[in-house]
Amino acid sequence: MKPKVDADRQGVVASPEEPVITYPVLDENQLSLRWNLSPKTLQKWRSEGIGPPAWHLNRSVRYLLMEVEAFERKARVT
Numbered sequence: 001m002k003p004k005v006d007a008d009r010q011g012v013v014a015s016p017e018e019p020v021i022t023y024p025v026l027d028e029n030q031l032s033l034r035w036n037l038s039p040k041t042l043q044k045w046r047s048e049g050i051g052p053p054a055w056h057l058n059r060s061v062r063y064l065l066m067e068v069e070a071f072e073r074k075a076r077v078t
Helices: 029-037 039-050 067-076
Strands: 026-029 056-057 062-063
Touching: 026 029, 029 039, 029 062, 056 067, 062 067
Parallel strands: none
Antiparallel strands: 026 062, 056 062
């Protein structure tokens, strides 16, 4: 069963019987290890608009795994 996602319900806490939708995320260190890059390189890329979209939550940076994988598919050399 797929959970319903309503645009009208933003900011509303889900009731106990409704499943909470979560997405796997990577932090800056995990992504730098995955790509064998320095975290500084990821920081530079973010400032230049290169790479997958980054989400800033408080003082931390997160990357959605599905966006990272989409970026990897797009950047693949054939």
